[in-house]
Amino acid sequence: MPLTKEKKQDVITQYGAKSSNTGSIEGQIALLTERMNQIASHLQTNKKDFSTHRGLMQLVGKRKRLLNYLQKQDLTGYRQLIEKLGIRK
Numbered sequence: 198m199p200l201t202k203e204k205k206q207d208v209i210t211q212y213g214a215k216s217s218n219t220g221s222i223e224g225q226i227a228l229l230t231e232r233m234n235q236i237a238s239h240l241q242t243n244k245k246d247f248s249t250h251r252g253l254m255q256l257v258g259k260r261k262r263l264l265n266y267l268q269k270q271d272l273t274g275y276r277q278l279i280e281k282l283g284i285r286k
Contacts, residue, residue: 209224212282213227
């Protein structure tokens with residue numbers, strides 16, 4: 198089930214700077230994390246859905262690249278975001 202428009206707005210306002218700033222790195226990482234959590238719960242019930250598993254791995258790689266970029270640009274913001282999202286890295 199994809200993220201609804203309202204859920205996306207909530208995530209962007211919570212982690213990004215403003216609700217209209219959908220391109221912020223923090224907002225993008227938070228949206229990817231929400232989407233990955235939904236896909237992970239889907240894969241727990243559908244263990245043989247290999248195409249969705251591949252898509253999840255692509256999202257993990259994309260989030261990793263964005264986190265590396267954020268770490269290089271703003272180390273304190275990176276640490277705060279990881280703590281908020283509960284990502285271990």
